[in-house]
Amino acid sequence: MFRKEKQWPSLAFMITTLVLFMILGGRLFYLQIVKGDYYRGLSSQNHIRVVTKPAPRGLISDRNGVVLADSRPSFIVTAIPSEFDSTNTEQVASLLGITEETLSGILSQASSVPHRPVVLSTSMSVEDVSSIAECIYCIPGILIDVAPQRRYHRPDDFCHIIGYVGLSDDPESFRGEITGRTGIEFSLNETLRGSPGLHREVVDAMGRVVEEYKGTDSDEPVPGKNVVITIDAELQRTALEHLVKTTLPGAVVIIDYVTGDILCAASSPSFDSNMFSRGITRDEWDALLQNPANPLYCRAWTASYPPASTFKIITAYWLIAEGLINENTMPAPCYGSLTLGDTEFGCWTAHGRLNIIQSLARSCDVFFYRTSQLGSLNELAEYAEFFGLGSRLTEILTDERSGLVPDSDYFNSAYGPDGWGLGNLLNISIGQGELLTTPLQMAAMTGVIASRGQMPLPCLILQREEMEPFFPAEVCDDTAFDVVTEGMLQTVISRRGTLYGVFSDFPWDFWGKTGTAECSGEDHAIVVGFSREPEPVVICVIIEHGGHGGSVAGPVARDILLSYFERSD
Amino acid sequence: MRGVIDLIGRDRPDMVFLIALLVLFLIGMAAVYSASTVISESGLFGKQVTWSIFGLIAFLLGTIISLRRLEEISPIAYAFICLLLIVTLFIGSGPANRWLIIGPIHLQPSEISKAGLILVTAWWLASQKVRPRKFGEILIFLTVIPVVVLTAIQPDLGTAVSMLLIVLAMFVWAGYGGGWIMLLVSPILAAVSSMNILLWLGFMMILITILYRRKYPLPMWIVFMGGNSIVAALTPMAWNMLKPYQQSRLITFLNPSNDPHGSGWNIIQSEVAVGSGGLSGQGFLQGAQKELAFLPARHTDFVFSVWAEETGFIGCLILLTAFFILFWRMVIAARKSVNPFNSLVAAGAAAYIGIHVFVNVGMTLGIMPVTGLPLPLISYGGSQLVTVLFLLGLVLNAGMYWREV
Numbered sequence A: 001m002f003r004k005e006k007q008w009p010s011l012a013f014m015i016t017t018l019v020l021f022m023i024l025g026g027r028l029f030y031l032q033i034v035k036g037d038y039y040r041g042l043s044s045q046n047h048i049r050v051v052t053k054p055a056p057r058g059l060i061s062d063r064n065g066v067v068l069a070d071s072r073p074s075f076i077v078t079a080i081p082s083e084f085d086s087t088n089t090e091q092v093a094s095l096l097g098i099t100e101e102t103l104s105g106i107l108s109q110a111s112s113v114p115h116r117p118v119v120l121s122t123s124m125s126v127e128d129v130s131s132i133a134e135c136i137y138c139i140p141g142i143l144i145d146v147a148p149q150r151r152y153h154r155p156d157d158f159c160h161i162i163g164y165v166g167l168s169d170d171p172e173s174f175r176g177e178i179t180g181r182t183g184i185e186f187s188l189n190e191t192l193r194g195s196p197g198l199h200r201e202v203v204d205a206m207g208r209v210v211e212e213y214k215g216t217d218s219d220e221p222v223p224g225k226n227v228v229i230t231i232d233a234e235l236q237r238t239a240l241e242h243l244v245k246t247t248l249p250g251a252v253v254i255i256d257y258v259t260g261d262i263l264c265a266a267s268s269p270s271f272d273s274n275m276f277s278r279g280i281t282r283d284e285w286d287a288l289l290q291n292p293a294n295p296l297y298c299r300a301w302t303a304s305y306p307p308a309s310t311f312k313i314i315t316a317y318w319l320i321a322e323g324l325i326n327e328n329t330m331p332a333p334c335y336g337s338l339t340l341g342d343t344e345f346g347c348w349t350a351h352g353r354l355n356i357i358q359s360l361a362r363s364c365d366v367f368f369y370r371t372s373q374l375g376s377l378n379e380l381a382e383y384a385e386f387f388g389l390g391s392r393l394t395e396i397l398t399d400e401r402s403g404l405v406p407d408s409d410y411f412n413s414a415y416g417p418d419g420w421g422l423g424n425l426l427n428i429s430i431g432q433g434e435l436l437t438t439p440l441q442m443a444a445m446t447g448v449i450a451s452r453g454q455m456p457l458p459c460l461i462l463q464r465e466e467m468e469p470f471f472p473a474e475v476c477d478d479t480a481f482d483v484v485t486e487g488m489l490q491t492v493i494s495r496r497g498t499l500y501g502v503f504s505d506f507p508w509d510f511w512g513k514t515g516t517a518e519c520s521g522e523d524h525a526i527v528v529g530f531s532r533e534p535e536p537v538v539i540c541v542i543i544e545h546g547g548h549g550g551s552v553a554g555p556v557a558r559d560i561l562l563s564y565f566e567r568s569d
Numbered sequence B: 001m002r003g004v005i006d007l008i009g010r011d012r013p014d015m016v017f018l019i020a021l022l023v024l025f026l027i028g029m030a031a032v033y034s035a036s037t038v039i040s041e042s043g044l045f046g047k048q049v050t051w052s053i054f055g056l057i058a059f060l061l062g063t064i065i066s067l068r069r070l071e072e073i074s075p076i077a078y079a080f081i082c083l084l085l086i087v088t089l090f091i092g093s094g095p096a097n098r099w100l101i102i103g104p105i106h107l108q109p110s111e112i113s114k115a116g117l118i119l120v121t122a123w124w125l126a127s128q129k130v131r132p133r134k135f136g137e138i139l140i141f142l143t144v145i146p147v148v149v150l151t152a153i154q155p156d157l158g159t160a161v162s163m164l165l166i167v168l169a170m171f172v173w174a175g176y177g178g179g180w181i182m183l184l185v186s187p188i189l190a191a192v193s194s195m196n197i198l199l200w201l202g203f204m205m206i207l208i209t210i211l212y213r214r215k216y217p218l219p220m221w222i223v224f225m226g227g228n229s230i231v232a233a234l235t236p237m238a239w240n241m242l243k244p245y246q247q248s249r250l251i252t253f254l255n256p257s258n259d260p261h262g263s264g265w266n267i268i269q270s271e272v273a274v275g276s277g278g279l280s281g282q283g284f285l286q287g288a289q290k291e292l293a294f295l296p297a298r299h300t301d302f303v304f305s306v307w308a309e310e311t312g313f314i315g316c317l318i319l320l321t322a323f324f325i326l327f328w329r330m331v332i333a334a335r336k337s338v339n340p341f342n343s344l345v346a347a348g349a350a351a352y353i354g355i356h357v358f359v360n361v362g363m364t365l366g367i368m369p370v371t372g373l374p375l376p377l378i379s380y381g382g383s384q385l386v387t388v389l390f391l392l393g394l395v396l397n398a399g400m401y402w403r404e405v
Helices: A004-034 A036-044 A086-096 A100-109 A126-136 A183-187 A189-193 A233-245 A282-290 A308-321 A356-362 A365-372 A377-386 A408-415 A422-429 A439-450 A478-493 A549-568 B004-008 B015-036 B044-064 B067-091 B109-130 B136-152 B157-173 B178-184 B186-193 B197-213 B218-241 B244-254 B265-276 B303-336 B340-364 B382-400
Strands: A047-053 A067-072 A075-079 A118-124 A142-146 A149-152 A165-167 A178-180 A197-203 A209-212 A250-256 A262-268 A337-340 A343-346 A511-517 A524-531 A537-543 B100-102 B105-107
Touching: A004 A036, A004 B157, A004 B265, A004 B303, A004 B340, A036 B265, A075 A126, A086 A100, A086 A118, A086 A126, A100 A118, A178 A183, A178 A189, A183 A189, A233 A250, A233 A262, A233 A549, A250 A439, A250 A549, A308 A356, A308 A365, A308 A377, A308 A422, A308 A439, A308 A478, A308 A511, A308 A524, A308 A549, A337 A365, A337 A422, A343 A365, A343 A422, A356 A365, A356 A478, A365 A422, A377 A408, A377 A422, A439 A478, A439 A511, A439 A524, A439 A537, A478 A511, A478 A524, A511 A549, A524 A549, A537 A549, B015 B044, B015 B303, B015 B382, B044 B382, B067 B100, B067 B109, B067 B136, B067 B340, B067 B382, B105 B382, B109 B136, B109 B157, B109 B340, B109 B382, B136 B157, B157 B178, B157 B340, B178 B186, B178 B197, B186 B197, B186 B218, B197 B218, B265 B303, B265 B340, B303 B340, B303 B382, B340 B382
Parallel strands: none
Antiparallel strands: A047 A197, A067 A149, A075 A118, A075 A142, A165 A178, A197 A209, A250 A262, A250 A537, A337 A343, A511 A524, A524 A537, B100 B105
């Protein structure tokens, strides 16, 4: 290397570095000489405090624009441990109505980050604050801040769908920030929360704000985005009222089978989600947990039940679509039971000789015991999965259960290869045994029949784009759809149908299927069905321990749809 | 006047260089001592003194080692350092898993790897100078990429970027022009400029100008224009595919020392500390801001704030001037050296000093982003001190034996 060659690089090195160092020197001159007095003043008497300004959480409204969740102004009292003088502990504790031990406990927990405010008291109203503000303002290190509090307008109707919020315990969030705990508040938390703003204030030794800090700009909070859900709030209220009238726990799911919109998902009993916004007390929380009916539990999708005879919709579809029987096949008559080996499989009455449509309408078990032996368990399980059973239907409902569709692998691992047999298939064919479904899945299964396979997956967030059907196109079978639809119509209109008479005053056509799920105690009453006019909806009603599906759940379904249709007419 | 025969004879050591170094070393000891008086962890200053002894040994080793021998073992040393980084990735401990603990010794391999990087780049560039290979430059980049990537995923993006800048500076030293460097880093620029259409158009115009002026054949045009367009098109798509929380996590991952709340608390407090120093400072050990437990890193990354508060503008000017003199003498040594390897090592070490000083001091003054880059010779930390002193020893060595071919 020749020295001449390095003349340019060394010049580049020296000039670049000189310029960079002069930038540093210039900045130092600005900070130390030009603004030196300002900063010296700051550092000797005052200091900088960074205050978080919470962002307003997004609104949640129903499909018609009814606001279901918004925020109302409320106040929180916070303390900055590094500024707080412990001789004031007694006074502050008495003003806030907490014990001194609680207060010093809160403060000592936060001592690792002494400049960050800790929350002492939340959700105080204007009246609460004004009575103590005067005294508290003179105490160094205690701040009163505005913090929007979540307000639910129909807390009982929407406690399971929207869920509730609580104080965030994420170490990266600021003290007092609320975060979604359950439901949509939880799953769409990132959308709803927005981002908090930061104000930098210069405060004096007493903790009073002297001025805004002039060094860096403040960041304004960015409000959270609004969310519109597919639920019809009026329908939701009607459904919950009818459920409450039965005095039994239960659920109602109503879905628009053309769009997949979930119009109603009521679960009874419910609870007041505003309890969580204002800070739930120990007693209230214990009462919720110890209530035997478990109000925290969303029966529309977190509970799973045996589908009982409503599952015959799938069994019948499978039998026809796979060509195992046709609509005229009449196996041996039903004498009230079928004996297989030394086990007796019962039916609820002796039906005699029936075809498949009559068997659906009168809900004959023996017909399905006899015919399902023509196929295999795994085929039937596969069809159940086509209809949406055995897996979660939504992504957004984090507490949705998948239910259970047992196949041979399941039985092999549960009972061993020799521990099960044809009897298990017979039980599954009428919706009993290990089979478990959520009311949401039962409604979706009915929707496949109503839409002739065209229904998209159920959704809870309103979107205008068209979605793909979830039922595979290659198993769509016109004859099978016709047979099941006719069976569901005969259930309602034929004299011996299980829903006969229930819908006699109903001015529109209704296709239905009942189920009576055997369980310990009184049976669960289930009804599923759909109407095409005036609105294309499917409905699933389940009343826990209600008894017979047709006579208990049927009228509930009818009354809910009646008031919904009369309103939309 | 030395005779012609004394071609590989030894010059006296550069006294200006040594004085600047001594001044900086003493400032470093004073600043660490001052910061350590308010740190609960005991014995920080004592540890720094111990490390200084190791640093002195490393410095002496650097001045007496045969640079020819060093050039030969450079690739091996580099491979060893890569291994060290990989080991750290799996069994690293301490904050951000950047530490390798062997008995009482706590090593930070990413600091040591900077020296390895300078040596291996100097070795490659020197051999490329003597015996040019086709695509030799690409090979050099392939060699340094492992260390840069291993550092970036530690994760320490600031250090990884500073490593790339040092390597690029060494390319400039070896005679590669701005256009050439520009083409080399064009994919990164394409990705960054894709955020704004005007930036992107400006970037493409510069690219076209360079390609035209260098009279590249058509295939090269296709490679550079097409490749960069693809990169620019894919970047926003890849970014938008991420959900907002993933984007913020990625940013936090790439730059963990950034305050997760974005409040800039550290920077504000550092600015107040520096500003309150005024012209002559609040006096040694008298700093008020450092008393507040505001900075978790006031003896390491933010040590300059302590110095600025206590010694003011005058003390800062002394520090910056000493650094500039040191840098200037390093460039002189690099320029004098006849041997390409010696020259490149000195230039790389000079770039190391320049980049670290600007990034670290700039950070404490609020004009550079928060990164984990220490202030050489001043910040508390043994690995850094030993590495820097070893490199400075090599520069002194190269300056004394500048005639060596």
